Amino acid sequence: MTRIDHATLRSAETADQITRFPFPFPADTYRYSTNVEPARRFVTTAAGAWGDRIIEVDRHYRAELSERDRVLAADPTRCTVLPHMRPAAWDALLMVLGELAADHPDVMELSDEGGGRLRWRNDLLGVEQSFTVGDDDSIPGGPLRFAGTQAQEDLVLLDQREGALWADAGLVTFAADWSLAFDVGMPFLEVHGPVPRVHANGVITRAQQFLMRLGTGQEYRRTNWTMTVDRRLDTSTETYPEWGRDRRLVTAGDPGELGDRLHLRVEVQHLIRLAPSGAILFLIRTYLLSLADLATVPEWRRRFAAVLAELPDDLVDYKGLTRFRSATIRWLRS
Numbered sequence: 001m002t003r004i005d006h007a008t009l010r011s012a013e014t015a016d017q018i019t020r021f022p023f024p025f026p027a028d029t030y031r032y033s034t035n036v037e038p039a040r041r042f043v044t045t046a047a048g049a050w051g052d053r054i055i056e057v058d059r060h061y062r063a064e065l066s067e068r069d070r071v072l073a074a075d076p077t078r079c080t081v082l083p084h085m086r087p088a089a090w091d092a093l094l095m096v097l098g099e100l101a102a103d104h105p106d107v108m109e110l111s112d113e114g115g116g117r118l119r120w121r122n123d124l125l126g127v128e129q130s131f132t133v134g135d136d137d138s139i140p141g142g143p144l145r146f147a148g149t150q151a152q153e154d155l156v157l158l159d160q161r162e163g164a165l166w167a168d169a170g171l172v173t174f175a176a177d178w179s180l181a182f183d184v185g186m187p188f189l190e191v192h193g194p195v196p197r198v199h200a201n202g203v204i205t206r207a208q209q210f211l212m213r214l215g216t217g218q219e220y221r222r223t224n225w226t227m228t229v230d231r232r233l234d235t236s237t238e239t240y241p242e243w244g245r246d247r248r249l250v251t252a253g254d255p256g257e258l259g260d261r262l263h264l265r266v267e268v269q270h271l272i273r274l275a276p277s278g279a280i281l282f283l284i285r286t287y288l289l290s291l292a293d294l295a296t297v298p299e300w301r302r303r304f305a306a307v308l309a310e311l312p313d314d315l316v317d318y319k320g321l322t323r324f325r326s327a328t329i330r331w332l333r334s
């Protein structure tokens, strides 16, 4: 009889999570910048490498898609598409399914049935779905919602008009302390209104100029980061009463628990000009790594402590780290 060694299995899974983790700090200090780079390039880290794909399917695939279903059932505003963005939502769906099929040809396929009908097969989820491109009623929940049942990424669609970008559609269930319902229909500069420093130093104006010049099919990416208590993906403004409490309580508990409860939360964000709508697709993929796992890589442990120790108070405050910054640094350096 073959015996499964669960400890080895767990550590192998955790190892994969660490080796592909997009550790976001190239230096011991961190400031906001227009940090964009071409997509699909492997980046090596102290533990491995990440970044060869746009859509990433990992061992949390089913669990995170179920969590998205749960969040949407409780709050349908997390998927909002202003009427003029319906063509862009179709472009986004075809882009997402095309990427998945190209990366996983053994288990996923997008085939042409003729007459504008396509068939999607996803063996990982046991899904087979035919649909007519452009007909919202032909696909469950409409194109953006369906994309969100097949990929772990959150999606925002930006319209370009009147010399600006507008966040006019999105499916966002895993927001890091913001609200899609509040931001939908807003111009890009206003969406970034609450972010400290970026207006005075021109980061956001430059980002908008850069994005408005993106040509069809061009693909870029950037990272962003914060910290989260436990593996909670839904930290939207709407559910603050739930997760805000954990932030207050985490340091009151056993300091030994901090390593398992506190997570570095990294977003890999892709920016892609879609055709034929001309909209910009903003994909946000959230990765969580516990301090305990992060600390298994000595360089990450040292660097994250250095970044936190040096981070100016206004950024610490905006990211919501004030209550546990010191405890985290102590834990990492102990």
Ligand code: HEM
Pocket: 032, 033, 034, 035, 036, 156, 158, 167, 177, 178, 179, 183, 188, 191, 192, 194, 195, 198, 203, 204, 207, 222, 224, 225, 226, 282, 318, 319
């Ligand atoms: C090159 C492009 C971009 C740059 C440089 C950029 C920069 C930033 C920065 C520095 C933050 C603060 C993050 C933190 O410390 O947690 C932020 C937050 C945010 N960004 Fe962007 N961003 C970009 C693209 C986008 C796009 C396309 C959207 C889509 C609408 C977006 C939506 C947001 C939202 C909703 C927040 C949270 C704001 C809040 O606190 O309410 N960003 N961004």
